[in-house]
Amino acid sequence: MSMRRTQRAPQSCSNCTKRKVKCTKVLPCTECLDRGLGSSCRREAVVVKGRVVNNDTPTAPTKDELQMENVRLRNRIRELEARGGQEHQAEIGGTSLWRRQ
Numbered sequence: 001m002s003m004r005r006t007q008r009a010p011q012s013c014s015n016c017t018k019r020k021v022k023c024t025k026v027l028p029c030t031e032c033l034d035r036g037l038g039s040s041c042r043r044e045a046v047v048v049k050g051r052v053v054n055n056d057t058p059t060a061p062t063k064d065e066l067q068m069e070n071v072r073l074r075n076r077i078r079e080l081e082a083r084g085g086q087e088h089q090a091e092i093g094g095t096s097l098w099r100r101q
């Protein structure tokens with residue numbers, strides 16, 4: 001694996017760099033957390049002035065952090081399920097209206 005040579009170490013995480021979205025520049029960043037990629041959120045290791053800069057690779061998440069993320073994801077799923085159900089009902093209503101016309 002060859003590393004990129006650059007003048008300045010990137011501040012955005014590699015997921016955001018790949019997706020070309022704005023990174024909040026904290027690890028794990030909001031973008032990755034929103035996508036459930038918090039554990040893979042890290043900055044690209046690069047060579048700056050001949051030195052490898054493996055930008056503060058995050059330490060393994062603590063049990064508390066994992067629990068917090070778990071709760072957050074559960075809430076998110078509940079939220080999405082609630083929203084999806086409403087949309088589905090609206091769709092059915094719209095279809096029956098169509099048929100009557």
Ligand SMILES: [Zn+2]
Nearest residue numbers: 013016023029
């Ligand atoms: Zn990011």
Ligand SMILES: [Zn+2]
Nearest residue numbers: 013029032041
């Ligand atoms: Zn990220």
